[in-house]
Amino acid sequence: MMLTNLDLVELTAFRRELHRFPEVSGEEVETAQRIVAALTVLSPSKILTGLGGHGVAAVFDSGVEGPTVLFRAELDALPIEEKNSKIDYASEIAGKSHVCGHDGHMTMLLALGRVLARQPVAKGRVVLMFQPAEEDGSGAKAVVADPAYQEIAADWAFAIHLEPGRPFGYVSTVPGLINCASLGLTIKLTGKTAHAADPEDGVSPARAIAELIPKLEALGTGGALDEAFRLVTLTHVQIGEPSFGIAPGDGVIFTTLRSTHDAGLEGIETAARALAEAAAQTYGLGVDFEVTDHFAASINAPEAYEVAIKAMETLDVPYGDAGVPMRASEDFGVFGWGAKAAMLCLGPGEDYAALHNPDYDFPDDIIPIGTAIFERIARDLLGSAQEP
Known part of the structure; x- marks a missing residue:
């Protein structure tokens, strides 16, 4: 199921709205509200809020027994003053900015939600997890420790993080260690x-x-x-x-x-x-x-790595081990404590601005690639419901 041109226009506008109003770890109140509003129109089976702080999860349940597949994005921004004269949607919050791409990661999950709403999975359920407080390492632990998480505990978990220094559309990933x-x-x-x-x-x-x-x-x-x-x-x-x-x-x-x-x-x-x-x-x-x-260390389970590789091969997405594993840390690894998990590092271009730089901005034209990878993983694990 492809995203339409209208989808991409609306998703790009939403991503830029998120970019204008960043909130740092533990303060993601309005960001969570925006996400809930965008999810509600998709009519998921359930929306959970307040997970581990301000976390939000949308559940797309097939009603047929099967595994739970979680896709994660991050709600929080960084305490960095943005300096980017090239965009007209720069941060309006002094000293705070989405210069780590979390606004784009959230948008890719919302794009996946649109696709799943139109063509549900055949079995099991998909959880779109918008977790708080990734930047200080506390968010994933708080989400997993939240009693409400037990309702949606994942069997499989996947995340994409944009990583400059790689060709546009290229994915770096490996089995085993991915982040220290x-x-x-x-x-x-x-x-x-x-x-x-x-x-x-x-x-x-x-x-x-x-x-x-x-x-x-x-x-x-x-x-x-x-x-x-x-x-x-x-x-x-x-x-x-x-x-x-x-x-x-x-x-x-x-x-x-x-x-x-x-x-x-x-x-x-x-x-x-x-x-x-x-x-x-x-x-x-x-x-x-x-x-x-x-x-915590982020470890790619071999089984989840293989699922991701199969999806990328189906889509002809180039992949390899360029630049991974990384010394940098990422709290997604916590989801791997109870699930088969894999992190994918998606390239925006080899000469793209580095993460956490005051002039960084997420490239909107990569949204369809990340969304397609997520959807293919979901279809490979859960199938597609028959058209009515």
């Missing part, structure tokens, strides 16, 4: 300030932090994305305040920890905490930790 596990670890060291003329009267974190920096970095130096891969990236360090008259009494280190699997990430975190606690004890400091942006 990662988390942000904040280390707060607390001592006592003093006059800069009498630093011995205080307790400074300076030496502790100076020792910690190379030790933390040594926990993970990168390399090949194999079982042993570990990467520790220091992203922010601060000691005291910018003053010449005060010896510092506190300090903070922001570090991102990364591994190819969840157990490896846990091991790096344990080691990093131990180093910080030892340094704090040596220099008489207090120490506290905070974890943010915690992403």
